[in-house]
Amino acid sequence: MSADPVIDVAGLTKSFGAKRVVDDFDIRVPRGAIYGFLGPNGSGKTTTIRMLCGLLTPDAGEGTCLGLDLRREAARIKAEVGYMTQRFSLYEDLSIRENLEFVARMYQLDRRRQRVDAALAELGLADRARQLAGTLSGGWKQRLALAACLIHEPGLLLLDEPTAGVDPKARRDFWDEIRRLAGRGVTVLVSTHYMDEAVQCDYIAYIAYGRKLIDGPAAGIAARVGLVTYRVEGPDLAALAERLRGEPGVEQVARFGAALHVSGTDGAALAATLARDAAASGRHWQQQAAGLEEAFIYLMAGARDNFAVATQARIPP
Incomplete structure (x- = not known):
């Protein structure tokens, strides 16, 4: 990946009425990266993406996208990125081919027939080319939407919750497909709230209530937060979780399937508390590396809503 960023913005701020939806946001996305943009619903991800692709003008802040000025060259940015919206936005009463032909005409592309044929083949849509978009399942609509984003061969894809509402397969x-595109040099910024998708990203930014909590290479995020985590299985985990909350060293208790993960930043105090439980109950506590989900839960617990200042004192630089 090149060190030259495809997105480089600072201080982005956007308010709607009295509510500040995005607050002093900055991000640098390296060329060729898959950049995960994580946060709960209502955290400002969609508004930020719309500012990055030129659809919304920020109230404050500046920067570039694809080397183009976010404010002065918004029209060019819109023409040169591929933006996949959260909701299916193509025409349901047109066929797959007709939708792609319409998008190709909208971008005023040459060789439209060849481009549409290539998009159909690349996304596995050729056999369904005549099917009406409104009759497609969620997964096939997702493929069509991605094909429409790619037909003008953008160097940057902005994907807003692209897998919401589709089945695991x-x-x-x-x-x-995203990894294949990244392998070809396409830069991808993808927003999601699925942690199993976050681990597939090269970089991650956590956003909550309009503010960035932390960002950086995905492999180093959990270590930067500084959590020590222990895992235990067994009966009565709900009662155990309630009993541990507030004990010395215990800052977070989270259920993961059939196991309980207990975390804190004071490793010695946490180990002492869990050793006492092990001695009294016979449970076996096993230390493990904190994951992205534990880190996200911890950071969210320190965030404040849009009408207050987000707490960032507990986040290391």
């Missing part, structure tokens, strides 16, 4: 197939 369709999600896996979609991510296979």
